[in-house]
Amino acid sequence: MSAPPTIYIISDSVGDSAAQMAAAAASQFSAGETNIQRLPKASNIDQIADFIQSHLAENGGEIVVFYTIADPRLRAQLHDYVEDKPVQAVDLIGPAIEAIAEVTGLKPKGKPGLIRRTDKDYFNRIDAMEYAVNHDDGRNPEELKDADIVLIGVSRTSKTPLSIYLASRGYKVANVPLAKGVTVPTQLFEIDPRRIFGLTSDPVLLSSIRFKRLGNAAEVAGSYANIDNVQEDLDEARMLMRRLGCIVIKTDKRAIEETAQEILRHYEHSFASGEHD
Amino acid sequence: MSAPPTIYIISDSVGDSAAQMAAAAASQFSAGETNIQRLPKASNIDQIADFIQSHLAENGGEIVVFYTIADPRLRAQLHDYVEDKPVQAVDLIGPAIEAIAEVTGLKPKGKPGLIRRTDKDYFNRIDAMEYAVNHDDGRNPEELKDADIVLIGVSRTSKTPLSIYLASRGYKVANVPLAKGVTVPTQLFEIDPRRIFGLTSDPVLLSSIRFKRLGNAAEVAGSYANIDNVQEDLDEARMLMRRLGCIVIKTDKRAIEETAQEILRHYEHSFASGEHD
Structure with a gap:
């Protein structure tokens, strides 16, 4: 069985949770090592666009992008940006945040990296x-x-x-x-x-x-x-x-x-x- | 700000990736500790139904469930099971697996826990x-x-x-x-x-x-x-x-x-x- 493709991770924090999820998902396809490339600390859509563009160019086909972005505006921008591109983009944290917001009625802070620092x-x-x-x-x-x-x-x-x-x-x-x-x-x-x-x-x-x-x-x-x-x-x-x-x-x-x-x-x-x- | 609710995790493996994602998502709501309850090694829908039912009963309101299940059949069963219940259920790994399958054309193995063992x-x-x-x-x-x-x-x-x-x-x-x-x-x-x-x-x-x-x-x-x-x-x-x-x-x-x-x-x-x- 051939190796899974490189998985590109975009995070406004470090991207560890996304990397772990990527390895778990990739393990369903191959027993080999997972090739993961990260863009950590993403803070604006231009950075993200550069990252995606350069990897699209070197890849020549469709690519897989997983993202964990706490800022809802940046999350939406990424979502819009990839829409007309050959990118399978998976929002790993957005649905999780929305589910908690729904049940608690609380508004998420929208700030990256809170998990490590304030805990x-x-x-x-x-x-x-x-x-x-x-x-x-x-x-x-x-x-x-x-x-x-x-x-x-x-x-x-x-x-x-x-x-x-x-x-x-x-x-x-x-x-x-x-x-x-x-x-x-x-x-x-x-x-x-x-x-x-x-x-x-x-x-x-x-x-x-x-x-x-x-x-x-x-x-x-x-x-x-x-x-x-x-x-x-x-x-x-x-x-x-x-x-x-x-x-x-x-x-x-x-x-x-x-x-x-x-x-x-x-x-x-x-x-x-x-x-x- | 009040504490986020308990997050229930269901996994057919150990549930570490889900727990990390849960902590990351919960950190967007409160600086306190995240209360996480896991059902690891879930292997059939009856087990999952018991776990959800007992927590719904003790909770008295809507609950948040994150799941990482490699077996597509069990994943679909969980999805169907919660549909008519007061459960916000988030599939953390399904979309990730599907994205890789889409790009590679490969069929996922559908077996849990592969990440730890075969790597x-x-x-x-x-x-x-x-x-x-x-x-x-x-x-x-x-x-x-x-x-x-x-x-x-x-x-x-x-x-x-x-x-x-x-x-x-x-x-x-x-x-x-x-x-x-x-x-x-x-x-x-x-x-x-x-x-x-x-x-x-x-x-x-x-x-x-x-x-x-x-x-x-x-x-x-x-x-x-x-x-x-x-x-x-x-x-x-x-x-x-x-x-x-x-x-x-x-x-x-x-x-x-x-x-x-x-x-x-x-x-x-x-x-x-x-x-x-």
């Missing part, structure tokens, strides 16, 4: 990212009590990327590695077990991932990746998880986002009323 | 996150040569969150702290300077952020936050950046996403043809 969540997310980095892999165990969520698991159960992903959603996440015969920080036993999530995975899969990671060092340090050792790591981890009374989550055959979603379902059920978004 | 970018992003964590704050300087991007800057210039954000886009990012009188790793001088980005900020702002971070410890360790010391840190950093010949980026008064966008503009200009998305 107190923004600063929570920044803090959470720093927290995750400083509490990765068992660092600073004396501060574990401040974490919203503590992930525990043996090597290669996705602790780090999961921590970072959850941090980018605004949660303070620490992770603690488990391995046979290695003592875990005592603070782990002082935390509400509903904040702790034990990650497990399939031993065969883990063993193969560990071998891959070792590369040339596999022969020397092979015991780390050996299936029996992986199984022993997992068994001891499972015993600790039972002792802690934490929820156990399988991470194999699932994307980080899916595992995170499951963790958050449990977490929100225990602690929060709404979402952290 | 080789997915694994790059996971690796990049681990790389960023393991190369935060000057860790493992002997591996700096493997980085796509190296961020350098004095304390509180957003090195860590910027590294994580860029990593989540798939770039391998290391960051190295600068401070007056502290020697930087020699490897910094062996890297293509176009890969290095020097972060600076306003000294008054930095000083106030540092004071805030110190909290009760401010009196004891105040020299760290003192404006003269901050200025000296910045001066020495600026000298090093000039010596390296790297691009200097101001981080104050800008969101992480905006600074990242500027860095990527330079980076892509120097090294890449397309986007990393």
Whole structure:
């Protein structure tokens, strides 16, 4: 199957939401990388017209343009501008804003980029990212009590990327590695077990991932990746998880986002009323 | 101004793209947190009907539903289901998929969740996150040569969150702290300077952020936050950046996403043809 076309994104903010939606839509056509070209911080129709014209010229056919523009006037101008051109233009945010306006009766502000700047969540997310980095892999165990969520698991159960992903959603996440015969920080036993999530995975899969990671060092340090050792790591981890009374989550055959979603379902059920978004 | 209503998200995948778009749209109405409720992994119309019915019942008025559903049949069923109900339903991904189909002539796969699983970018992003964590704050300087991007800057210039954000886009990012009188790793001088980005900020702002971070410890360790010391840190950093010949980026008064966008503009200009998305 051939690759999808380049997707052109026009935003009066950064264009991240549009890029994510573009990647999601493009994934319905090809497994390859999505080629995305952005015009961020668009502030007037001339800029937008230049961007579209130059890409139309280089492309020679119809092009796909996704746009997220908060200013209703600029949004309408773009809509009018592309009407008689070979452009498939999709307004990603306009209908969403109109739906909220309809239900609330409120008038939208029409100013770009509000999501990042005014959101107190923004600063929570920044803090959470720093927290995750400083509490990765068992660092600073004396501060574990401040974490919203503590992930525990043996090597290669996705602790780090999961921590970072959850941090980018605004949660303070620490992770603690488990391995046979290695003592875990005592603070782990002082935390509400509903904040702790034990990650497990399939031993065969883990063993193969560990071998891959070792590369040339596999022969020397092979015991780390050996299936029996992986199984022993997992068994001891499972015993600790039972002792802690934490929820156990399988991470194999699932994307980080899916595992995170499951963790958050449990977490929100225990602690929060709404979402952290 | 009153808070926007709860936004209900229905997705046959995880719903992250929809949640991001919902937050962007809601930010046009209120500066507060957005209340988002998700139904992820929706696989049939009965599930969707239950979710909508129960929220309609508890809400007592019209509700806002955003949906990202890859399966065209399920998408059509949802569309029909809400038609005679007090629901403002917005199809976030359907028009995007149709636009690509129109331009390419290809038939969309109609299968949910393809973006995370099949994308080789997915694994790059996971690796990049681990790389960023393991190369935060000057860790493992002997591996700096493997980085796509190296961020350098004095304390509180957003090195860590910027590294994580860029990593989540798939770039391998290391960051190295600068401070007056502290020697930087020699490897910094062996890297293509176009890969290095020097972060600076306003000294008054930095000083106030540092004071805030110190909290009760401010009196004891105040020299760290003192404006003269901050200025000296910045001066020495600026000298090093000039010596390296790297691009200097101001981080104050800008969101992480905006600074990242500027860095990527330079980076892509120097090294890449397309986007990393």
